[in-house]
Structure formats: structure tokens, C-alpha cells
Amino acid sequence: MVFKGLECHLRKGEIHLLLGGSGSGKSTLLRMIGGLQQPDSGEVRVAGRLLSGLREHELGEIRKGIGMLFQNGALLDSMSVLENVGLPLREHTKLTKPEIAERVKQVLHSVGLEDVEPLLPRELSGGMLRRVAFARAIVMEPQILLCDEPFSGLDPLNVSRIEDLLTRLNEELGLTIVVTSHHMASSLRMADQMILLRDGACIAGTPEELAASDDEGVIGFLGEDGRAFLALLHEMRDRGPGSAASEDRV
């Protein structure tokens, strides 16, 4: 049993950061939101719809509005980058092949990749593979984006690029984003809400709330450095939007 008495609400249009130690159930929770796993008891609702008991095609309808980035990318290894990223478009839209190719090119460009369309996943580096997987997750412009360790294996430049992209998607399209990450700095900068999974339950709040929390679990997980970082971040946010660039140097 991973969760016991877990109750958490993810608000529409916000970036949520799932925190917790290894084996605390972060990926399991993401899979439950995506309907890939069902809880033994209790319920998961996405956009008000109860996922338990739904048939696969009914779940499919809900999943059309969800993009998911898996930890290892989960790209189809027999298909090229173009085919992988274009697959949801080919399946669920009436776009022509040239239109799909153009859209794929745009999305790949937004994650910092050029001219990789003919390559197979095995020909990509780890970082490129994750970015292609990210491109596939957002190509349909979903309303909800689930990201399992989106920054893992990326160099600082690409961490910053993906962070900017996630923030932009959230701000411009109102995407609800759920991120699990060990890359604390990026995750904390983006997060509107933090959910710390501990002992099968969760402690949720804004970064500022968690920074001020006296809960032993929060203090234990974030540590003094994390809390100091949060406090500093809080200060910078108060100063206004112009402070974003300087946060990189925190």
C-alpha cells in the first residue's frame, strides 16, 4: 500500500509540485491521475469525472486532454521522432501529413531541438530523448500536463528552457501542470502549490506556506537550505516580475 488517507486537490490552471522521498508514490499518483492505475479504494476525479470504473475508451476521451511525460520518455522505439511526436495528431486530428510535420517542427523547436525528425529514439542522447518525449506530451496542447521528473538528465540550459516552457504554457494556455522532480530549484521557482507525500498522506500548500511550516516532515524533507531558498524566492516574488532572471543565481 502506497497511500493511506491521501486527500489532495489540484487546482485548475496551476503548477503543482509533487515532492517526496523515493518510493513515496509520486509516480504512482501521476499514473492514477492519468487513469493508468486505479486505487484499491477511494476515488480519483479529473475535471470532475470519476475515473474508477470507466472503460478504456471512456478513459481515452479524458486522456485526450492530458499530456504525460514519462520518466524514461516512453517513445516508441520503432518510430522516428517525427512519427512519435506526430502520432497523437495523426490519431486524433484531421491534419494532413505536411501540417503534422510543420506542427512537429514547431513543437520540437520550442524544446530546443532542430532537424531531429528523421532520427530514431535510439539515436538520441538522454537529454534529447526527454525533450522529444516532452514535445510529444504537449503537441496536442492538453489542458493537464503530468510530468514525471521532467528535468532529469538535462543540462542547466535545457532545464531552464523546459522550465520557461512549462511556465509559459501555464501562463498563456492556462495549463494545469503536475510535476514530480528532484530538481528543487527549478521546481520551486515554478510551483504554485507544493504537495509533499509522506507516510501515504500529503501536506499541501504554497511554497511560502511550506517555507513557514513547522511540520517536522516538511522541515525534514526540505531541510534548512530548502526553506531558506523558499524564503528568498518569496522575497523575490514580492519584488515583482523583473526579478525572475536574478533567481537563477540564487
Next chain:
Amino acid sequence: MIGLIRSLGAQATALIAGLGRVANFGGSIVIALLKPPTRFGFFIRALYDAGVLSVALICLSGFTVGMVLGLQLYTTLTRFGAEEGLGAVVGLSLVRELGPVVAGLLVTGRAGSAITAEIGSMKSTEQLDGLRMMAIDPVHFVAMPRALALTIAMPLLNGLFIVFAIAGAYGIGVSVQGLDGGVYLSGLESAVRFGDDVGQSLLKSLVFGLLLGLIATYKGHSCSPDAQGVARATTSTVVTASVVILLSDYVITALWDV
């Protein structure tokens, strides 16, 4: 004693539940077959993998089996002064039994195991979950084209196996042992009937292909998502499909003559 009965009961329940899951999966494949899109491109690719890439193995094995059959049967028939019957015996044994069964077992080892390993590996790397999250049914996208390809490829490979085996037996019986070629071919032609023998052969290979397609894709889909699970599923496909082919061979043979 109670423990033994309980254990037998648990095993029987597990077996029935397992058969139910296979039947359910088979139903999903049939439904997928009827649903658009047709996945024609994937089907052709799977047909190439299962069929075309098995051609060399089937031809070589068929020719070798035919050579052995020619040698053994010629020696045995000579004892009874019935060597003219070589063509008839080779033809009947190959068309009715050896062709579909040996081709079925060879395709199981080469293509069936490969399909299970491929799907199992897709499962362990979350590719199947990735498809689900894109609202794409993995049975429709992955299993259906492969199962269909095996069903179509099997009768074709069976035919190829029989042709090469007949040629192998001809090579030994006629070219090496000195039997008249006309006698061999006329014996073959008069003994093998299209409706009864070739029909039975085609039916058997079609059923074997269908069963192998179902077993190979089911094992891949249901394996535990790790290296050991994929290895176990691959082995299980070969063992299960081989036993099922041999059992269903008997059932079809018995029912055909009823």
C-alpha cells in the same frame, strides 16, 4: 489431504481465470480488427517480420526435413518392395501433418517469441502506457496487426515448407536413390487430394497461426514489466504455443474425419 485439494482447487481456479483473460484479450483483438483505422502499414511491417524474415528458415528446414523423409521412407519402403509409393507417402505425411506442425513450431520459435519479446519490452519501457495516455488502444495499435500477420503468414509459410520438403525428398529419392522421377510425382499427384488433404493442411496452419498470434501478443501484454518478466513470457510463449499447436493438431485431425 485438505491442503492438496485446496492447492488443486486454487490451481484450477487460476487456470480458468487465465483462460478467461486470454479469451477476453482475444475478444479485444477481434473488436480491434473491426474498428478503424485499419493499421495496414503496421500489418505489412508485422507480416514482413513474421513472414518474410522466416522464409529462409522455413525453406531450409523444409528441404532438410524432406531429405530425411525421402531417405528414411525410401529405405523402409524398399524392404516391402513398395518404393514407388515414396511420392504418395511423402506427400500425404507432409501435407496433412508434418507441414503445418513443423512450420507452426518453427514460426513459434522464430516469430512468436520475437513478438512476445518486442511487446514485453514495450511494456517494460512504458511504451504501452504511453500509447494509453495518447488515447490509443495498445491492443489496436500493437497486438492486432501482429496477431493478424501471424494468422496470414502461417498458411503461406506452411505451403512453402511443404514445397521445399517435397523437393528435398525428390532430391534424395530420385537423384540419390535412383527412383524414377515420374513415378515419384505421379504417386504424389494421385495420393494428395485438394479438398481433403490440402484443405486440412490450410485449416490447421490457419488455426495454428491464430493461436500463436493470440498467445504471443497476450504473453507480451501480460508479462511483468522487467527483464526477467519479458524473458519468462518469451519462454512461456514458445512452450505454450508448441503444446497448443500439438494438441489442436490432434483435435483438428480427429474432427476432420468425423
